Amino acid sequence: MDLPGVPSSVLEALQGAARSLGIPRLALVGGVVRDQLLHQRCGRAWSGVPDLDWVVEGDAAALLEELVRQCGPRRITDVQEHGAFGTVAFQLDGIPLDLAMARQEHYPGPAENPVVRAGTLQADLARRDFTINAMARDLVAGELIDLHHGQEDLASGQLRFLHGSSVHDDPTRVIRAARYAARLGFQLAEESRAQICSTVAQWPWPWASGDAVLSAPPALASRLRMELERLLEREPWAAALDLLAEWQALPLLDPQLQQDPHRIERLRWARRLGLPLMPALLLGAADPVAVAQRLQIPGKQQQWLQQCGAISDWLADTPPALQASPSIWSTALEDQGWQPEAVALAVTLRPRQWKPLLRWWGRWRRIQARQTARDLIAAGWQPGPAIGAELRRQRSAAQDSSR
Structure with missing residues (x-):
């Protein structure tokens, strides 16, 4: 595996530690895999590696311990452990890395937070949003894993939800679709567009609790906001918002935004x-x-x-x-x-x-008054309301002379 900007020593250290522990899969996942393929096969400019996300079929914390044993604490720095699945973040030779245990999930209800448990790399990739983001490079086997035809969609410039219930499970993926489509210049696949239409047609879904009908779960509103913030802060937002309008998707936020x-x-x-x-x-x-x-x-x-x-x-x-x-x-x-x-x-x-x-x-x-209260007192003014009135008069005069 060759990653521009990442020393081969980093990949060799990861590979050596994984093989020492008998870990069957240690795979690079996420946007880096997509962007590397776009760079290598489609001639897209390489934008660098902001972070490296790895999925481990096994114990991520144990893999870190083995890395420290083999490489020494001087090469492994800034270690942080967090998450119920032992996700660890650290730097190896100054390169930021994240290791996460492979997991699988299911959604107990539409748009609710998923229930997550340990799983395989295959199950972990099935959690992703789009086919082009569901590929992995396995460092142990030295192979590209593409179970959902992501390479085909990259070559044709198609953005396709990973499965038929992607939007039903998580409507925030619609905003993510606009982000990626605007950034990459991709077209949304027809069946993916149909998913969006189906979701918006049923929106807002009634969330029932006993006999009561509730508003959308707060967690969903928070996820919608975070995706929208990413769109507005990091992406070509004008193009992305136009896409959401074209897909008739803005009612996910508010119906009137569609007619704006x-x-x-x-x-x-x-x-x-x-x-x-x-x-x-x-x-x-x-x-x-x-x-x-x-x-x-x-x-x-x-x-x-x-x-x-x-x-x-x-x-x-x-x-x-x-x-x-x-x-x-x-x-x-x-x-x-x-x-x-x-x-x-x-x-x-x-x-x-x-x-x-x-x-x-x-x-x-x-615009401020040309004098301060201290200046006026030094000039013989007595402290009191008259000073405030004079400062306001001076400020008004300075404002009017600025026309």
Whole structure:
């Protein structure tokens, strides 16, 4: 096995320790296998190895102990053990590695967290999301394992769910599909698209407990948020969101997001203003705050959304005149106590008054009086309310002169 950027000594050490313990399978899994094949066979640029994930048919902790015995503690550093299945993370010769025991899983109900137990490499690969991510390179046998025709889909540029109930088991795979399709430029296979249509047609599923019908499990909402965050932070998000809209999949988050013609423009404004993209996306929902709460986005972003709604109401009711001076706009906005980010978020909606909002966000709010309270006292002013009034007067004058 040859991995650009990974010394052969690292792979030889892993192979030697696995064979010493009689481990039948030690396999590299995940996106590295996919990206290596895209690089070798399809001419894609090699983007490097951010991490190396290995699946062990056996005891991962015992394999680490054998590595320490054979290589010595100077080559093995930053050891961390976590997880019910003895997953271990460490560095070997400075290369980050993760070892996990092979496992299998089943879903007790639609979209619920899976029940996981120890299994084989074959069962572990069957847990994956897409055929192109369900391949492995076995270091012990020195072979590529492709049980689900992932190489064929790589060659044809197809993104295909691993099995017929992939989306039924975990709807967050739909967002993952948009992430990979946008990043790799792949097309979603027809049967995979049919899975998405079937899921959305039944959404939201009723989760029953006795005679009561409950909302979606919190764990599912959290997983949806995490996948959406990855899409917005790491991927070509405009293309990925367009794909979700094309697949009619945005109702998984909120039905009104499917009919949101200003989505991309709003997010481009948010990026330009240095705002997180998530709240800007949720502004297109029927009730942005409710969706934000359900997805459990950070509390401060929920507050921005709530205040953005209040700003929109204020702009429709009693705002200053559009041509009012910078000081009048600044006083009106600041008297409300809104967070600056909420005002910037309101700019992304492009209301009629977006220009004074933008100027306050970008310039007017940062302008200060030319003197400080200390300067005024040194000049003979007596401490008291008059100093505050003078500082406000100076600041207003400086704002108005900045036009």
